[in-house]
Each structure stands twice: as C-alpha cells, then as structure tokens.
Amino acid sequence: MTYIAKPKFHHPGLPKNDLGFTHRDYEGKISTLCAGCGHDSITASIIEACFELSIEPHRVAKISGIGCSSKTPDYFLGNSHGFNSVHGRMPSVLTGANLANRDLIYLGVSGDGDSASIGFGQFAHSIRRGVNMTYIVENNGVYGLTKGQFSATADRGSKSKKGVTNTDNAIDLVAIALQLGASFVARGFSGDKTQLVPLIAAAIQHKGAAFIDVISPCIAFNNHAGSTKSFDYVREHNDAVNRLDVITGREPISVDYAPGTVQLVEQHDGSRIALRKIDADYDAHDRGGAMTFLQKHAAKGQIVTGLLYVDPESDDLHSHLDTVETPLNTLEAKDLCPGTTALDRINASLR
Amino acid sequence: MPVQSPISSVNDFVVRFANVNGSGSASANEMFARSILRHGVPVSPRNIFPSNIQGLPTWYEVRVTEDGHLGARGGVDMMVAMNPQTWDKDLASIEPGGYLFYDSTKPMPASKFRADITVIGVPLTAITNSTYTDPRQRQLFKNIIYLGALCALLDMDPKLVEQLIGEQYKGKEKLLSSNVHALHLGRDWALQNLKCPLGLRIKKADKVGDRIFIEGNNAAALGAVYGGATVCAWYPITPSSSLADAFTSYCKKLRHDPETGKAKYAIVQGEDELASIGIVIGASWNGARAFTATSGPGISLMTEFIGLSYFAEIPAVIMNVQRAGPSTGMPTRTQQCDIIACAYASHGDTKHVLLLPEDPAEAFEFAAQAFDLAERLQTTIFVMLDLDIGMNHRLCRPLKWDDARQYDRGKVMTAEMLDDGRDFGRYLDVDGDGIPYRTYPGTHPTKGSFFTRGTSRDRYARYSEEGSVYADNMQRLVRKFETAQDMVPRPLQANAAKPTKYGVIYFGSTAPAMDEAIGLLEANGHQLDRLRIRAFPFHSSVASFIADHDFVYVVEQNRDAQLRSLIVNENGIDPVRLVPILHYDGTPITARFIAGAIGDHQDQLKLTPLRKVKS
Ligand SMILES: Cc1ncc(C[n+]2csc(CCOP(=O)(O)OP(=O)(O)O)c2C)c(N)n1
Ligand code: SF4
Numbered sequence: 001m002t003y004i005a006k007p008k009f010h011h012p013g014l015p016k017n018d019l020g021f022t023h024r025d026y027e028g029k030i031s032t033l034c035a036g037c038g039h040d041s042i043t044a045s046i047i048e049a050c051f052e053l054s055i056e057p058h059r060v061a062k063i064s065g066i067g068c069s070s071k072t073p074d075y076f077l078g079n080s081h082g083f084n085s086v087h088g089r090m091p092s093v094l095t096g097a098n099l100a101n102r103d104l105i106y107l108g109v110s111g112d113g114d115s116a117s118i119g120f121g122q123f124a125h126s127i128r129r130g131v132n133m134t135y136i137v138e139n140n141g142v143y144g145l146t147k148g149q150f151s152a153t154a155d156r157g158s159k160s161k162k163g164v165t166n167t168d169n170a171i172d173l174v175a176i177a178l179q180l181g182a183s184f185v186a187r188g189f190s191g192d193k194t195q196l197v198p199l200i201a202a203a204i205q206h207k208g209a210a211f212i213d214v215i216s217p218c219i220a221f222n223n224h225a226g227s228t229k230s231f232d233y234v235r236e237h238n239d240a241v242n243r244l245d246v247i248t249g250r251e252p253i254s255v256d257y258a259p260g261t262v263q264l265v266e267q268h269d270g271s272r273i274a275l276r277k278i279d280a281d282y283d284a285h286d287r288g289g290a291m292t293f294l295q296k297h298a299a300k301g302q303i304v305t306g307l308l309y310v311d312p313e314s315d316d317l318h319s320h321l322d323t324v325e326t327p328l329n330t331l332e333a334k335d336l337c338p339g340t341t342a343l344d345r346i347n348a349s350l351r
Numbered sequence: 352m353p354v355q356s357p358i359s360s361v362n363d364f365v366v367r368f369a370n371v372n373g374s375g376s377a378s379a380n381e382m383f384a385r386s387i388l389r390h391g392v393p394v395s396p397r398n399i400f401p402s403n404i405q406g407l408p409t410w411y412e413v414r415v416t417e418d419g420h421l422g423a424r425g426g427v428d429m430m431v432a433m434n435p436q437t438w439d440k441d442l443a444s445i446e447p448g449g450y451l452f453y454d455s456t457k458p459m460p461a462s463k464f465r466a467d468i469t470v471i472g473v474p475l476t477a478i479t480n481s482t483y484t485d486p487r488q489r490q491l492f493k494n495i496i497y498l499g500a501l502c503a504l505l506d507m508d509p510k511l512v513e514q515l516i517g518e519q520y521k522g523k524e525k526l527l528s529s530n531v532h533a534l535h536l537g538r539d540w541a542l543q544n545l546k547c548p549l550g551l552r553i554k555k556a557d558k559v560g561d562r563i564f565i566e567g568n569n570a571a572a573l574g575a576v577y578g579g580a581t582v583c584a585w586y587p588i589t590p591s592s593s594l595a596d597a598f599t600s601y602c603k604k605l606r607h608d609p610e611t612g613k614a615k616y617a618i619v620q621g622e623d624e625l626a627s628i629g630i631v632i633g634a635s636w637n638g639a640r641a642f643t644a645t646s647g648p649g650i651s652l653m654t655e656f657i658g659l660s661y662f663a664e665i666p667a668v669i670m671n672v673q674r675a676g677p678s679t680g681m682p683t684r685t686q687q688c689d690i691i692a693c694a695y696a697s698h699g700d701t702k703h704v705l706l707l708p709e710d711p712a713e714a715f716e717f718a719a720q721a722f723d724l725a726e727r728l729q730t731t732i733f734v735m736l737d738l739d740i741g742m743n744h745r746l747c748r749p750l751k752w753d754d755a756r757q758y759d760r761g762k763v764m765t766a767e768m769l770d771d772g773r774d775f776g777r778y779l780d781v782d783g784d785g786i787p788y789r790t791y792p793g794t795h796p797t798k799g800s801f802f803t804r805g806t807s808r809d810r811y812a813r814y815s816e817e818g819s820v821y822a823d824n825m826q827r828l829v830r831k832f833e834t835a836q837d838m839v840p841r842p843l844q845a846n847a848a849k850p851t852k853y854g855v856i857y858f859g860s861t862a863p864a865m866d867e868a869i870g871l872l873e874a875n876g877h878q879l880d881r882l883r884i885r886a887f888p889f890h891s892s893v894a895s896f897i898a899d900h901d902f903v904y905v906v907e908q909n910r911d912a913q914l915r916s917l918i919v920n921e922n923g924i925d926p927v928r929l930v931p932i933l934h935y936d937g938t939p940i941t942a943r944f945i946a947g948a949i950g951d952h953q954d955q956l957k958l959t960p961l962r963k964v965k966s
Pocket of ligand 2: 038039069219
C-alpha cells in the first residue's frame, strides 16, 4: 500500500540541481495507482519541474481533495507536508493554508470529479480570489476511484467503458478559469512531458491563481475508442499553441530561438517564461482571445494545449487583503493581542 | 372587566416598543435603554425581530430592573405602540393596570382600547409634521420625539439623554442639536399636556457599577482578537453575521501594523459554510489561529469537515450562534438546539468540545480560550452562543485580560526538537494524555513532514486499514477527550440556603433567568442546589452533583432535552433522575417559566410518588 517508501539509495552519478538535490529528493511514496495511469506521468512532471526550479521540497505544501488524482501528492515531494482533505474541498483548505503562511509554495492537486462536480464552487471561488497557488486538475473525464462514472468534463457524445453515451454537456475548466480571472491558465497532456514540465514550472513561479488542466487518461475506465480523454484521442486531436521554457532569475537570460517566434514573459520573482509560438497568431496575453480560440478549436474537436493566458502583472489574495509580509502563523501574542490598555478603553466605551 | 389601579413601580418594569422594521426606531430605542443605565439603573433589553428586512413588525423590549435581573421577565407594563399592524396583539400583551403609549394624531375608536389600562396619546405625527418637511427627517425624528415624551412620563433626567446624544453625534454639531431639539419637543409636549410622571418611574440609583453593556457577538469577536485569531472565514447567517462584522471592525482598529499599515489578519467571506470551515482547517493546519462564525444550518453543512478536524486532528474554532431550528426553523428566534448536533457532529464516532458561555463577558473569555484549547487538543472547539446572548446588549462585568498571558500553541514539534532526535510520530501518544505532537508545514528539510488525511493511519501517519491500528487511534482519541475534561471551564455550583435533595442543571443564556427563578422558588419554599455547566466534555463534578441529589431538573431551551440526553449518554445516568424543563417557542426563557415549571413539579412531588407522576 501507499506506506511503502522508496529505498533511500542514491546513485552517485545522478544529476544534481543548484541545491545539490537529485530527482530522488523530489520523489514520494511508491504510487498505488494503476500501472500506466496518466496521473503518474503528472506526478513525474511535478517532480521534474520542482527539480529544475531547485525548490526546497519542504517549502511546498501539497493539498488535494479525494480521488485517484488526489492521492498523488503522496507520491512526490516526500519531504513536504501533504493534505488529502475531503472530496472537492481542496481549494478552501489551500486558501486557508495560504492565508496562514504566504511564504510556502502551494500545490493543489485535484480530479475532474473533485473540481468540476462536487467542488466546482470551491474551484471557481479560489480562482476568483486569486489565491497564489498552482492548481492542477488531473482530468480523465471519469471518476476513477469510484470506478468509471462520467465526470462533468466528459464530452457530450463520448462513450464510457460500458458503452454508454454521455448526453450531458461538458464543463471546460480552462474556459471557466479564464472567465473567472485566473492570471495563468494552461492545458497540458500527461503524455506530453516536454510541454507539461515547463508549464508546471512556470505556474509555480507565477504569483496568483495559476490553473493547469491536464488531460490524464484513465487506463482502467477511460482509454477506449469513443472516449475523448484516451491517450490515442488526445494525441490525435492535440493542438499545441506554444511550447515554453522557464528561465529562472539565477541563470543568465539567453534565448536562442528565432526572433519573431519567441516571446518573453517576466514573472513576479524575476524568472521568465519564453514562449515559443507554434500558432503564429496566438497571443497569450489576451484573455478574450484565448476564450474565442478555445471555443473555435473545441468546435472542431481539437484539444488546445499550452499556455493559453498569462497576466504578467498579476497579484494575489494577500495583496487584495493587504496583509503583512510576515506569515500570519508566526505572529505571537505580542503582535496580535491589543492588551489591557486597549481593553480598558473598550470597556470604558461600553458604559 | 373592573378598572385596575395603574401599575406603580420605580425602577422595576418592562417597556416594549412595537415598531415597523426599517423605520429607524432601533437607535432611539437603544438610546432609551442606555439612558436608563446612565441613571445607574440596570436594564436588560431584547430585540424581537422577524426574518425580513423592511416593513414587518419588530419589537424592542427594555426590562428595567433595579435588582439586576438580566433574563427576560415576560409581560409588558408599558407598550409603546407604533405599529398599527400589530395593534391588537400589542394591546393584548399589556399587563392589567399597565400603560399604552400611542400616536394620537388620528383618533381611535374607544373599542380599540382596554378599560384596565392607562392610555397615553401623543400626537406624534402632528408634532413631527408641523416641525419637519423632509420625509426621512419626519420618520427619524418621530422616534426621538417619543423618546422625549417618555423622558417626561417616566421622570428621566433629560441631561443624561442629551449627554448620550452628544456622544453619539460627537463632531456632527448639526445632527446633535437637531436631535436634542426633537427630544425637547416631545418632552415639552408631554409636560404641558399629560400628567407626568406616571406610576412607572426611573429614579437615580447606583446599581450598575462598573459593568459594561455589550452584545455577546461583539464580545466573542473581541475574544477572537485577544485570543490571537488571524484568519476568519465566514458566510452570512443570522444571528452570527454580526460576530464576523465585529471581528472585522475590531481588526481594522486594532490589528494594523503601525509602520506599514498592513493587516495582521485575513478575513474571507466564503462562498458558503463548506468553504468557510475548509479555510479555517487549512489555516489551522498551517499553524494560524482561525475561526468561523455560523448558526445551525451552517453547522449542518460543515459536518464533513468537522469529522476531518476530529480524525485528522486539526484545530478549528466554530462560534455557533444558535437559532431556532430544525431547517430554516425560526431564523430570528433564540434556542439552545444545536447541542447534540455539535457534540456529535459528523459521521462515524466523533465527540467535540463545546463551550457554553452565559453572557458576553464569558463569551469573550471562552472565545479567547477556544483558540488555546483548539491548539492544545488539536480538534474543533465550539463556542455555543445563541441569539439571545449574541444579538442583545447585556450588562456584564468588564472584559478582563492578563497581559502576561501567552498563547498556548499546544504540542508543536520544532525544527530544533527534530534535530535533537526527538521521535516524531504524528499520532504517537508520547505523554499518555492522548494528545500527539504536530509539525507545521515547512518546519524541517528532512524531518517532520507527514501526510494529513481523513483515512486511517498508524502512529507515524502511515496509511493503514489494519483494524488494530484503527482501534488504537480511536481509543487514543477517547483518551484525548478525557484529557479535555480537565482543560475546559468547570461547572459552577451554588447551593441552596438549606440542605436539599433537589438540584437543577442549566447552561448558557438561561443563566440570568435561572438566577432569578431560584429567588422565586425559594419564596415558595422550594430549595434547589444549582449547577451551571460551562463545557462538554462534562467534568466529573456533573456526575457527582447528580449522584448527590434525588433528582435534578435540567433546564434548557429546546424540545428534545438535548443537554439531558448528552448527560445521560455520556455519564450513564438513569434518565428518570433528570427531569427536563423545556422552553422552545423561540422567545428567551423567563424566570417566571422556570419557577412555574419546577414549582409545579415540586408541588406534585409532595402529593404523589415520582413514578406515578411519570406514568
Ligand atoms: C462527500 C463524498 N462523496 C463521494 C465520495 C466518493 N468519491 C471518492 S473519489 C470520487 C470521485 C473521484 O473522481 P475524480 O476527482 O475525477 O478523480 P479520479 O479518481 O478520476 O482521479 C468520489 C465520488 C467521497 N469521497 N466523498
Ligand atoms: S482507476 Fe483510472 S484514474 Fe484511478 S488509478 Fe486507475 S487508471 Fe488512474
């Protein structure tokens, strides 16, 4: 079961990042998901992104709801605190955690059942509040853990493993996130790590609500003909609007792509995202354009992936609430308690 | 009906104002109560309001009580009838010999009055209309004019009322002078046209002392500020919204960094109660002190998370300002009806700590203490207020704080402790009290991280569905709850003047009515020892109190005797020994009711053995 830790053996030749950590330092427990599950590839991408960014693993808080996808935080960053909360409520728990300590990195992991059904409200409200987080939905179009019911992201007309056709319209979480004001919106595919790793890295570096919808086929219940979330279907219909590289502030900034095809986006912490455009007229700074673009492609049965929108001037919930820079969880009685003098004044005003 | 002689009473009567919601009467009525306080005479006011915004009837009742009885009394000695819609009902509620004050601008047929009361007509609309032209001014000043007339009728010192108006409109000279003018308009008219004063009078006394006049919600909010709450997430619901509002305004005044002006708090109006408690749990998990304020329907929604808080052992504070249920019930009426729902909230085997304050002063103390308890016990703590304490001003002792007090953050394993090689098992009972150590996220690069979840796990937080591991954890949680018994506020006992076989248990907002009822019962020869329960889990003295008496009345404001059930259930007591005294019509319980119900039972006891009475 999940409590099996990976052996601590470190190969001396493993590459190290700026902090001297190897990949192994970013791993967690052994996954108990079905072999081949898309979610495990996302786990691998998260590990890779954190390794590349040279993040101190214990500075990350991993929060999830309930579902196969929500189990995954146990499988990466073993040295950080994880929280598998209740079904659909990851966003509120993450919001609270973020309010308590603005200095950690918040990684929210959720499923499409978790976020698009029971937790649809919480998903929406955490995005509209601009909580500084990377919110990843591992989207397989089904409820994996409860064995294959359609989720709200399943496309109309798509077929379940049992051959049932879905007659409900699908919720596109990316479109909703754009509408709700997320300052970073992307879609990835678990089968395309080259694209996904930098997306996750950029989202982590982003200040504000960063949302990534990752199509993540469920091997057990949604990888058959007729499913629009199967590996084959996504590979065939994937239309990547851009590829990106994340350049952290520590490295000299040099971009070696042909002029006119690269766009640099500076993030709040000085890191930069280099967007290598594939679709020549795609502008990742245009929220309205992104929505139209998505809809046009969806009508053609295409799944648009890449960084769809980013606001380089973004801010977050702490800026909206104008909270002190010091994490609230470190404030003590002397910082918080107004004391007897103030209380005497209050008493006097109540007579 | 024979004409009754008019009630004559100094500093001991009930005035009720019948108004229309939205007419701006609330501040004039509150000013009336406050001015009596300024005479050194205690008052106990109560808002009686419907669940709507405008147009429907509202009442504000002021019990003037030189003896300091702060519970509701019942009955009305003087009705200030400003709402034609409720005229008949208002008229009927006046005690025989009481007084009716009304706007006599339009003549009323004699059939609209009662022969056994004194009718006082003041042409309020006529006076107002001849002085003011602006409709809003007319509406607002009419209230001040009746306040002025009452001043004359009840023999109040106008200087004291003027002083209050002065405080209210400090720096707003125009408003101040126009309000004082309106006050005198009413007062002069009454002095010139009516027989003043009446049999009901206010006489200066010295019975208020240094007590303060504050609403329970306000006091609880201040308790949260003093208790170090930095995160508040809430969703609007009567009667708890004013608690979150008060927390917001106290934080704005008291919690900004003097240098940067930035906030040392974060308040989020959640999208619902699920999000609110989720935010509280997330913040507490991450080491901040966090709370939410809600009422019954909100508790219903929060229960899944409350179970998580219990099982995953995450601190949380919930201020539950109870109102009449079930469902939407009577949203603006008071009850103590969430006792069972909160004590056992959520699925599976759970038990939660309840704190039961009697008044605003205790609401302040318990609210502040709740954060220490939540962190020490790593679980949800409920502060159980109700509408009666929460939304009414009460006289209470001044709020107290000890500047030497440090926040008790409970058992938190620090990086240094981990480096020292302390064995860290998140669910390991190191000290035998059932309370394990926790670590905050981000504490240590390699030690101390763990995975929080609602699923069963072993002492080292490793997922496990082993039956023995699960049972071990559940038993430890019981041990922790037992530890809580000695941490929570103890019950307070007060014995009757003479030894007695009978006792009474009560809690929360029932306290002032109970204190008064004891006097009434004693006057009728009934002696009872009293125990005021202040928290769940019950201290061992609850069981011994019951054991020491032949039987014990349990007074509460709900239909199903919820506290009694909890006592029976938790202490394994024969239910027959606990006699329920139940009041649940949504109005606050009165001394008259308690004394009546207990008195009847006691009288019956003298005639028949208990078992026969029951059958
Ligand atoms: C309140 C509640 N209702 C239902 C469930 C049962 N449940 C567990 S996981 C799940 C759906 C998970 O689907 P999804 O979020 O898409 O994740 P996946 O397993 O597909 O990765 C459901 C309905 C639950 N745990 N809690
Ligand atoms: S059921 Fe589907 S989603 Fe769950 S682990 Fe298996 S493949 Fe993954």
